Amino acid sequence: MKQVSNMSDLFERLNDLKVVFRYGQKLIPIIQSIIDFMKETVPLLEDINTSIADSTNKIPKAKDQITNVTSATELATTEILDIADSISIDLDKIEKELKLLQENETKKKELWVKIKDLLKDNDGSGQLVEEYEQLDNSIAVMANFQKVFDKIKNDVYNITLSLQVQDITSQQLAAVNHLIESVRQRLSSLVMHLDETELSNMELVKIDSPDNSTFNPEAVYTKSQEKQDMADSLVNSNSSKASQDEIDKLFS
Amino acid sequence: MKKIILVADDSPSIRKFVSFALAMKGFEIISAADGMEALEKLPDKQISLVITDLNMPNLDGFELIKSMRSNDQFKDIPIIILSSLAGSDEIQKGMEIGANSYLIKPFDPKRIVYEVSKYLN
Numbered sequence: 001m002k003q004v005s006n007m008s009d010l011f012e013r014l015n016d017l018k019v020v021f022r023y024g025q026k027l028i029p030i031i032q033s034i035i036d037f038m039k040e041t042v043p044l045l046e047d048i049n050t051s052i053a054d055s056t057n058k059i060p061k062a063k064d065q066i067t068n069v070t071s072a073t074e075l076a077t078t079e080i081l082d083i084a085d086s087i088s089i090d091l092d093k094i095e096k097e098l099k100l101l102q103e104n105e106t107k108k109k110e111l112w113v114k115i116k117d118l119l120k121d122n123d124g125s126g127q128l129v130e131e132y133e134q135l136d137n138s139i140a141v142m143a144n145f146q147k148v149f150d151k152i153k154n155d156v157y158n159i160t161l162s163l164q165v166q167d168i169t170s171q172q173l174a175a176v177n178h179l180i181e182s183v184r185q186r187l188s189s190l191v192m193h194l195d196e197t198e199l200s201n202m203e204l205v206k207i208d209s210p211d212n213s214t215f216n217p218e219a220v221y222t223k224s225q226e227k228q229d230m231a232d233s234l235v236n237s238n239s240s241k242a243s244q245d246e247i248d249k250l251f252s
Numbered sequence: 253m254k255k256i257i258l259v260a261d262d263s264p265s266i267r268k269f270v271s272f273a274l275a276m277k278g279f280e281i282i283s284a285a286d287g288m289e290a291l292e293k294l295p296d297k298q299i300s301l302v303i304t305d306l307n308m309p310n311l312d313g314f315e316l317i318k319s320m321r322s323n324d325q326f327k328d329i330p331i332i333i334l335s336s337l338a339g340s341d342e343i344q345k346g347m348e349i350g351a352n353s354y355l356i357k358p359f360d361p362k363r364i365v366y367e368v369s370k371y372l373n
Binding site: 082161171231234 | 262263264265266268269272273275276307308309312335336337338340343344347353354355356357358359360361363
C-alpha cells in the first residue's frame with residue numbers, strides 16, 4: 001500500500017513539473033525577446049558611454065577657446081583704450097592751440113575796430129574795409145571747430161565707457177568656464193560609473209584648475225544707475241551710522 | 253606735485269580705463285593686478301588714494317582693505333571700492349571694513365573723478 005502511495009506522489013510531482021515546463025515554454029519567447037533587447041541595447045549604451053567620454057575630452061578645448069576669446073578681447077580693448085587715450089591727448093593739444101587762436105582773434109578784432117576808426121577819414125577805404133570784414137569769419141569758424149572738438153571728445157568718452165563691456169563679459173565667460181568644468185567633472189564620474197574598462201582605454205584629459213581667475217557670475221553690463229543709486233544709499237546710511245558712533249563715543 | 257593713486261584690479265582693461273579717466277585730471281596712476289601686488293607697491297611711493305576691485309586672485313579687495321586699515325602707515329588713505337558685486341551684503345561689508353566709497357561696474361568715469369576729487373582736493 002505504501003508503494004502505491006509513493007507512486008501517486010511521484011505522479012503528482014511529475015504533473016507539477018509538467019506544468020512548470022509548460023509555463024517555461026511560454027516564458028522562453030519572452031526571455032528571448034529580453035535577450036534580443038539587451039543585445040540591441042548594450043552597443044547603444046556603449047555608444048552613449050563613448051560619446052560622453054569623447055565629449056568630456058573635448059571640454060578642455062572649449063574652455064581654452066573661451067579663455068582665448070577673453071584674452072583677445074582684453075588685448076583689443078587695451079589697444080582701443082590706448083588709441084582713445086592718444087586721441088584725447090591730441091585733442092587737448094589742439095584745443096589749447098585753438099583757445100590761443102581765439103584769444104588772438106579777439107585781440108585782432110579789438111585792434112581792427114581801432115584801425116577802422118583811423119581809416120574812416122581815408123577816401124576809398126570804406127569798400128576795402130567792407131570786403132575785409134566779409135572775408136573775416138575766423139571767430140565763427142573757430143567756434144564751429146570748438147563744437148566739433150567737443151563732439152569728438154564726447155564720442156571718445158562714450159567709446160571708452162562702452163569698452164567696460166569687455167570686463168563684464170570676461171567675468172561672464174569665466175563663469176561659463178567654471179560651469180563647463182563642473183559639467184566635465186560630473187561627466188567624468190559618470191563615465192567611470194558606466195564602464196571602468198572603457199575609461200582605461202580612453203584616458204580622460206585633465207584640466208588644470210583655471211588660472212586663479214576670479215569672477216562675478218552675476219556681473220551685468222548695464223547703463224542703468226539703479227545699482228549705483230542703491231550702493232550710494234547704503235554708503236550714505238553707513239556714513240551716518242559712523243557719525244552716530246562718533247557721537248556715542250563722545251558721551252561714553 | 254601730482255597726487256598718486258593706486259589702482260588694484262585683475263582686469264588690465266579696467267586698470268587702463270581708470271588710468272585713462274584720472275590721468276586726464278592730472279593724477280599719477282600706479283597699477284596692481286591683485287591685492288598682494290597692491291600691498292607690495294603701497295610703501296614704494298606716497299600713495300594718496302587707493303581704488304580697488306573686490307574679486308581678485310591671491311589677495312582680494314576685502315583683505316587688502318583690512319590690511320591697510322590695520323597698518324598705521326596706510327590706515328588713513330582713502331579707499332574706493334570699484335566692483336561689479338552689487339549686493340547689499342558686499343557693499344555693507346566693504347564700508348564696514350573701512351572703504352570710503354563704493355562704485356559699481358560699469359561705472360561713469362565722471363563719477364570716479366568726482367569721488368577721487370572729493371578726497372584729494
